[in-house]
Amino acid sequence: xxxxxxxxxxxxxxxxxxxxxxxxxxxxxxxxxxxxxxxxxxxxxxxxxxxxxxxxxxxxxxxxxxxxxxxxxxxxxxxxxxxxxxxxxxxxxxxxxxxxxxxxxxxxxxxxxxxxxxxxxxxxxxxxxxxxxxxxxxxxxxxxxxxxxxxxxxxxxxxxxxxxxxxxxxxxxxxxxxxxxxxxxxxxxxxxxxxxxxxxxxxxxxxxxxxxxxxxxxxxxxxxxxxxxxxxxxxxxxxxxxxxxxxxxxxxxxx
Amino acid sequence: xxxxxxxxxxxxxxxxxxxxxxxxxxxxxxxxxxxxxxxxxxxxxxxxxxxxxxxxxxxxxxxxxxxxxxxxxxxxxxxxxxxxxxxxxxxxxxxxxxxxxxxxxxxxxxxxxxxxxxxxxxxxxxxxxxxxxxxxxxxxxxxxxxxxxxxxxxxxxxxxxxxxxxxxxxxxxxxxxxxxxxxxxxxxxxxxxxxxxxxxxxxxxxxxxxxxxxxxxxxxxxxxxxxxxxxxxxxxxxxxxxxxxxxxxxxxxxxxxxxxxxxxxxxxxxxxxxxxxxxxxxxxxxxxxxxxxxxxxxxxxxxxxxxxxxxxxxxxxxxxxxxxxxxxxxxxxxxxxxxxxxxxxxxxxxxxxxxxxxxxxxxxxxxxxxxxxxxxxxxxxxxxxxx
Numbered sequence: 001x002x003x004x005x006x007x008x009x010x011x012x013x014x015x016x017x018x019x020x021x022x023x024x025x026x027x028x029x030x031x032x033x034x035x036x037x038x039x040x041x042x043x044x045x046x047x048x049x050x051x052x053x054x055x056x057x058x059x060x061x062x063x064x065x066x067x068x069x070x071x072x073x074x075x076x077x078x079x080x081x082x083x084x085x086x087x088x089x090x091x092x093x094x095x096x097x098x099x100x101x102x103x104x105x106x107x108x109x110x111x112x113x114x115x116x117x118x119x120x121x122x123x124x125x126x127x128x129x130x131x132x133x134x135x136x137x138x139x140x141x142x143x144x145x146x147x148x149x150x151x152x153x154x155x156x157x158x159x160x161x162x163x164x165x166x167x168x169x170x171x172x173x174x175x176x177x178x179x180x181x182x183x184x185x186x187x188x189x190x191x192x193x194x195x196x197x198x199x200x201x202x203x204x205x206x207x208x209x210x211x212x213x214x215x216x217x218x219x220x221x222x223x224x225x226x227x228x229x230x231x232x233x234x235x236x237x238x239x240x241x242x243x244x245x246x247x248x249x250x251x252x253x254x255x
Numbered sequence: 256x257x258x259x260x261x262x263x264x265x266x267x268x269x270x271x272x273x274x275x276x277x278x279x280x281x282x283x284x285x286x287x288x289x290x291x292x293x294x295x296x297x298x299x300x301x302x303x304x305x306x307x308x309x310x311x312x313x314x315x316x317x318x319x320x321x322x323x324x325x326x327x328x329x330x331x332x333x334x335x336x337x338x339x340x341x342x343x344x345x346x347x348x349x350x351x352x353x354x355x356x357x358x359x360x361x362x363x364x365x366x367x368x369x370x371x372x373x374x375x376x377x378x379x380x381x382x383x384x385x386x387x388x389x390x391x392x393x394x395x396x397x398x399x400x401x402x403x404x405x406x407x408x409x410x411x412x413x414x415x416x417x418x419x420x421x422x423x424x425x426x427x428x429x430x431x432x433x434x435x436x437x438x439x440x441x442x443x444x445x446x447x448x449x450x451x452x453x454x455x456x457x458x459x460x461x462x463x464x465x466x467x468x469x470x471x472x473x474x475x476x477x478x479x480x481x482x483x484x485x486x487x488x489x490x491x492x493x494x495x496x497x498x499x500x501x502x503x504x505x506x507x508x509x510x511x512x513x514x515x516x517x518x519x520x521x522x523x524x525x526x527x528x529x530x531x532x533x534x535x536x537x538x539x540x541x542x543x544x545x546x547x548x549x550x551x552x553x554x555x556x557x558x559x560x561x562x563x564x565x566x567x568x569x570x571x572x573x574x575x576x577x578x579x580x581x582x583x584x585x586x587x588x589x590x591x592x593x594x595x596x597x598x599x600x601x602x603x604x605x606x607x608x609x610x611x612x613x614x615x616x617x618x619x620x621x622x623x624x625x626x627x628x629x630x631x632x633x634x635x636x637x638x639x640x641x642x
Binding site: 104 | 612614617626627
């Protein structure tokens, strides 16, 4: 018997299948693209090639595209799934999860493995992965290059919180001859500051912070967050699958 | 001069709106006078005693916001913008036909909007004291009541007598008791009526113009709901999480917030806001020596976040959490409402200290955040109580 979690985020879709012993037997990530329904169908086909289907698996869908998965047995919000998934992946009982997602950034308090409190960014894209992606493309690079370049930069701060205004701010910084590495530094500062301010609004359960979401492998972001929080932020390459893992774990309790 | 002609755009309006205009016009044609009000602080007893029909003018739709933004800043509370927009565009029959509009110095956004509204409509602003713990607060508010009485007597050529005030106080108290009884249905587990439906009743009765008739309808509704419940009718599933909704006025986001809670495993069993229990749990002492002093007293007990400190809210909320056996609290903050927004920190602490989860949602009248609100509310309802 398999337990499959499907996390269709605004940027990428993540799939994880667990067995009875909670071993990860299958995992996959792909861009969500413009249609969650098409993505869900592609996931179904991929899973069935891997031998996982409705006959031997329960499915739980999460993420903003969760309603577009017709074969899901149940949908659960990404907040619950990220909390559960992070507690499992990082093997912790009580902690604070920072999830920088495509369109939402969430700070989630976990106690005894359960979500007990959470806060999300306002309805704009400030402080989200989308913000970073747009800034990176304005500078003509990808996300990994942006993070890498930021390491050696300094001195610039982006004051606009709104993605649209921040983009014009970046354009004018480019125009006035600032180096790409300094602008990249300013962009990362802007996002980590926004995340820290969310953490501050949120009474953290304790000082253990775990990062999930698509930026889980970005050393520089982890370093910047750790420095500002005054506590080491722990991450892992599996962090991006936290939502899917949480969904798969929840599938185990389906009747 | 009182306006009894229909607005020039009348024919362009949808049918429901045209009916609304015709209904109010009928009252006006018979010589009735309309007082438009915005807040639970407006002393209804005085308007009743002056023979005015009072009606709430709080804008609850996005429709007129764009018009309002010609005069008002974009980053302002949607309720204030919507209300002003309706006055600008002649789209609300109640605003349009109001002979006088009564406002109070509550939040900054409202009181400054009233100044602009005064350019379009006859608007009278009462100065509301905001430090209710000061000994002069009562004196000040009482003298504001006298000032309002004098204004209305002069404008409408009426005499507001003590007898009329006492009669109005008795009738308003009766209505408050009925509202309370309706809200207290939410104490049953599971509740016999959805929170959404309770709120719709409250909203509808705000436009009834007939307090006595409204009391009769409330009585009937409460009795019928109880009977149906005893007969086994269960509109809310047993085990639904019992949610208290608090914060800003919720009329304009009812569907987005309350309906979303109730279609995702929650039941709104108590509203601690100005359309809910907040303004109806205190009565006017009908037998007090000075009825005007008693009226003043009652209104200062309303725990609105414009008060500093807002003692009454902090006293009432823990009582409600216990009485209604609340499982979680969701606070709704309308965009740019500073008083409620800043107060969320205190409320969160109060609720968490009572051992309950709390979440605040900032939203406006648009549909742009429907998905995000749904995710937040669903996630909140998915949280398991930690033992």
